[in-house]
Amino acid sequence: MRILLKILLVLSSIYSFGQDDFERHFEKLETADTLTDSKVIAYYQSKSQFKNDDFFIYDGTLINRLLDNSFLFKKNKAGFIIYKLPFQNSTEIVFSKNENYLLKKVEYRSSARQIRGTSKEQIIIDLNNLSYIGLFTYNSVQSWEFDDEENMIVYNSACKSLMNIEDDFLTVHTLCYENDNFRNECEECISTGIYVIKGDILRKVKSYSERNLSMNDIEWIDSFCLGMSIDEFLRTNDKEVQEIPLFAYGYDSEEMGYEIINNDLRQYFLVVKEKEIVSVFVMSPEIDIHGINTSWTINEILKRYPDLKLHIDLITHWEYVFLKDQSLRLIFKTDSSNRIGIYGNDFEEGSIGLKEENKTIDLIQVVGKGSN
Structure with a gap:
């Protein structure tokens, strides 16, 4: 007896992060503390794996605070302002080509009856506006069912997005993989195109045409x-x-x-x-x-x-x-x-x-x- 319908219901309940929006918004980083004590600053800097002259990132617990997280220490005239980052460790964090932006991948795993999946979110940190946005750039689903003779049929589908930021333009190329047309996982990754970053807005300005294999301008009217x-x-x-x-x-x-x-x-x-x-x-x-x-x-x-x-x-x-x-x-x-x-x-x-x-x-x- 086929149970594909049940599998589809499970899929829709676990993977609900559609990426078809033409416009998304950055969220402001939460301020955790301010710091002026040079000795304390030096301590945190010594523990940091990612730093430059204007900022550094520290993983762990802040002194006198019950917070275990990654923190951005951003220099100001008096010392540093500390911002809570939307992840708990800074491993594999990198600069984009435009070094006003940091990129960090976060992985999630899910499983349910006869289905398992992995997704990855690319978090973009805007160092100028002290804000962030998360974009899903990978989603892989494996599911299975049994036919009338109790033979197992396995389905695999996935999408993967490659991206980079130059100037204030985000370029995305998304690839899709699937078998037996089981499910179009491209819907779960940010779509191929060119996006512009203006303040706290990420807006799609070019879309990819499969018919002529080119990027086409998107006509924006008002908002x-x-x-x-x-x-x-x-x-x-x-x-x-x-x-x-x-x-x-x-x-x-x-x-x-x-x-x-x-x-x-x-x-x-x-x-x-x-x-x-x-x-x-x-x-x-x-x-x-x-x-x-x-x-x-x-x-x-x-x-x-x-x-x-x-x-x-x-x-x-x-x-x-x-x-x-x-x-x-x-x-x-x-x-x-x-x-x-x-x-x-x-x-x-x-x-x-x-x-x-x-x-x-x-x-x-x-x-x-x-x-x-």
Whole structure:
């Protein structure tokens, strides 16, 4: 009798640290103490295995404190400030290429009925901002089941991420290994891409395309990007959210999207399919997309892009121009009574002239894959 379902349930309960977030946040190191006594400082330095002129790391128990951990001693004008590190020993800690960051791997092991696994977390210590972040860079699972004849079938799957930091960019390359398509362990490691570190934020700015084997820029709009899950967006968003049917924005669908409002002003509308943001309509003039915002007139657009033509949408009857290279649709919410374009006998051929030059953009749609 097969018991694969039970194994999958165990897997999901043990390994729940998904790494698909496009934006993560560093956490501040906890201050443990301050130290000015030169003799005590010299004692801790003598026990340190990792040090330079500005800091050193000590493993053990602080004098007069019931703390057994790794500690960062960071120099200041009066002496040293002591910070508690998120691990208990400093073995194998190294500098990244950018020596403002320290790297430390921490290993975890888990086991349950008919399954065992190992995972490794790469902890990044930001020495300037005195903060840290943990990223899972290795996950290996071995599980087994018995077929109807009581023969054991073993499954192995794993992912491994290689990373480095140069300047303030984190480059990640993740490899996946599995047999019989048992489980895609790549979901448990940070995904391949390039991430930028800005203050306490780690943001993905390039993703890897398996189709053309290259890194592609990620289009960030405000604090989100296409491809981000709506759950991640809602978890980090601090603005008002209203559910609005997609047909209000020209889709032949009664499913719901999300209108984002800030200070009683609509900023943008998110189109979501299978819990992923696939397109966005921007209406706020404060948000630029490729240097264009909704304060632009049709005349300004055609001066920059003289070969463009206006078209009429068959569902909404609004007019629009499409910038193919930027995947942008610039929308003017007109109807038959106030057209800004002049059209010939076949309006599907696009405009042949312009009769209203000062009409501003109503909506900028960033068109993503699967957004139509």
